[in-house]
Amino acid sequence: MSETEIKSIQWFPGHMAKTRRSIKENLSLVDAVVEIIDARIPLSSQNPEMGKMTAGKPRLLVLNKRDMADSNVTDRWISYFRSQGIVAVSMDCKSGKGMKQFTSALENQLLKDLLETRRAKGMSGAPVRVMIVGIPNVGKSSFINRMSGSKKAKVEDRPGVTRTKQWVKLGDRIEMLDMPGVLWPKFEDQGVARRLAFTGAIKDDIVDIETLAMLLLEYLAENYPAALKERYKMDVSGQPGKDLLELLGRKRGMLISGGEVNTERAAIMLLDEFRAGKIGSISLEMPEE
Ligand code: G4P
Numbered sequence: 001m002s003e004t005e006i007k008s009i010q011w012f013p014g015h016m017a018k019t020r021r022s023i024k025e026n027l028s029l030v031d032a033v034v035e036i037i038d039a040r041i042p043l044s045s046q047n048p049e050m051g052k053m054t055a056g057k058p059r060l061l062v063l064n065k066r067d068m069a070d071s072n073v074t075d076r077w078i079s080y081f082r083s084q085g086i087v088a089v090s091m092d093c094k095s096g097k098g099m100k101q102f103t104s105a106l107e108n109q110l111l112k113d114l115l116e117t118r119r120a121k122g123m124s125g126a127p128v129r130v131m132i133v134g135i136p137n138v139g140k141s142s143f144i145n146r147m148s149g150s151k152k153a154k155v156e157d158r159p160g161v162t163r164t165k166q167w168v169k170l171g172d173r174i175e176m177l178d179m180p181g182v183l184w185p186k187f188e189d190q191g192v193a194r195r196l197a198f199t200g201a202i203k204d205d206i207v208d209i210e211t212l213a214m215l216l217l218e219y220l221a222e223n224y225p226a227a228l229k230e231r232y233k234m235d236v237s238g239q240p241g242k243d244l245l246e247l248l249g250r251k252r253g254m255l256i257s258g259g260e261v262n263t264e265r266a267a268i269m270l271l272d273e274f275r276a277g278k279i280g281s282i283s284l285e286m287p288e289e
Helices: 013-027 071-083 099-110 112-120 140-148 190-199 209-223 225-232 241-251 263-275
Strands: 032-038 059-064 087-090 128-134 167-170 174-177
Touching: 013 128, 032 099, 032 140, 059 071, 059 099, 059 140, 071 087, 087 099, 099 112, 099 128, 099 140, 128 140, 140 167, 140 174, 190 209, 190 263, 209 225, 209 241, 209 263, 241 263
Parallel strands: 032 059, 032 128, 059 087, 128 174
Antiparallel strands: 167 174
């Protein structure tokens, strides 16, 4: 099967430069950087420049949307990141699961030394300040809203401190910059582009939707055949994506005159249902790869 034609997107260099500037400007104001990523694609949803841009600051990875990912695989990712010396937690910002683990990882692992030093200096009252970053659609706003509660408590203006209105309180001890740094993923790698497209992080108008659906079906047939059987009553046994898409359309009665399958309709339905989590909790990247 040919690769999907995912055009390499030319992000306006000016746009990226602005983000870089904004992160750099605010970096000196925070104790740590929290990068939100998608638990289904923990590598593809990271910005490759993040490490460089936030150099010198401790970074915590939040694998968000864990309700949509395969929990077994997510656990393996957390262990993998740990083995690399990276503090990572998983979270579901829709329900709020994982919030306590986040706070604990931030205070007891990532910033343990800093907080101990502050305590020793009698400065334990000073809040921990964090900056939230991530590519579009990973759940940055949901994270900030969830963590700050329904009534966002803004940090009050203090003389001498500029732009305090951008900080929101998270309990007594943590303050979050209420202005997430939005970064873009890297599209040059077709595998990365494809996985971002599966999750809807790349707009469908730049990809061929039927080819994308065929690739997703091939992946699901290989890794999650039971989910295809359960949702679509599809029996899969190594068919190419084209045949899988036809089978899916037929199962759903998506026919056009002459008994042919309307593969475009079937493709749109598959991707919509996948993105809505209706096919199940599915991971698109495995740490072992
Ligand atoms: P962003 O600021 O990083 O761009 O992301 P945002 O919070 O806007 O979230 C993007 C979408 O992802 C939203 O869905 C949001 O509800 C959903 N989302 C965020 N966190 C989670 C999570 O942990 N689990 C699940 N299942 N979904 C999550 P939307 O369709 O754009 O809006 P809506 O469904 O909230 O109406």
